[in-house]
Amino acid sequence: MKKIVLIGFGFVLLALALTACATGSANVPLPQTINIIPPGLDVPPELAAFSGKWEGWWQRGVDAVLIVNYIDSKRAEIIYAWGEDDYTQKGYIFCTATILKGKNTRLRFYGKSGQEFTATIMNPKKIEIARSFNGYTMFGIMHKK
Numbered sequence: 001m002k003k004i005v006l007i008g009f010g011f012v013l014l015a016l017a018l019t020a021c022a023t024g025s026a027n028v029p030l031p032q033t034i035n036i037i038p039p040g041l042d043v044p045p046e047l048a049a050f051s052g053k054w055e056g057w058w059q060r061g062v063d064a065v066l067i068v069n070y071i072d073s074k075r076a077e078i079i080y081a082w083g084e085d086d087y088t089q090k091g092y093i094f095c096t097a098t099i100l101k102g103k104n105t106r107l108r109f110y111g112k113s114g115q116e117f118t119a120t121i122m123n124p125k126k127i128e129i130a131r132s133f134n135g136y137t138m139f140g141i142m143h144k145k
Helices: 002-023
Strands: 052-058 063-071 075-082 091-100 106-110 116-123 126-133 136-144
Touching: 052 126, 063 091, 063 126, 063 136, 075 106
Parallel strands: none
Antiparallel strands: 052 063, 052 136, 063 075, 075 091, 091 106, 106 116, 116 126, 126 136
């Protein structure tokens, strides 16, 4: 009986560990107050899809969160937050993203050091995010929460 309980407990711990890894935001600082305003009825669906909280990671393994607090047909108010690694200290910024229309609608915003970020919806629950700086581009994936 003890063996079964221990095995069951082991599976519970494994499930909790996998869930923590999947969220991707355990080490990402966020502001205490986050207010997401639902898009208006006049906002096209391909833009409205950006609204909300997105969590994921960069190809280097750094956790990241993108929160689209407000979006209309011209701009989005966002919070971008990132975790820490050997090269980066964790933090977050508030900024305004512009909307790039075309084959794939994208959001573009800039980091504190001038990095250009673009976020593209891949499907209703997944975005690809790219960070370009000094001629180098890094990619990440985020999922809607």
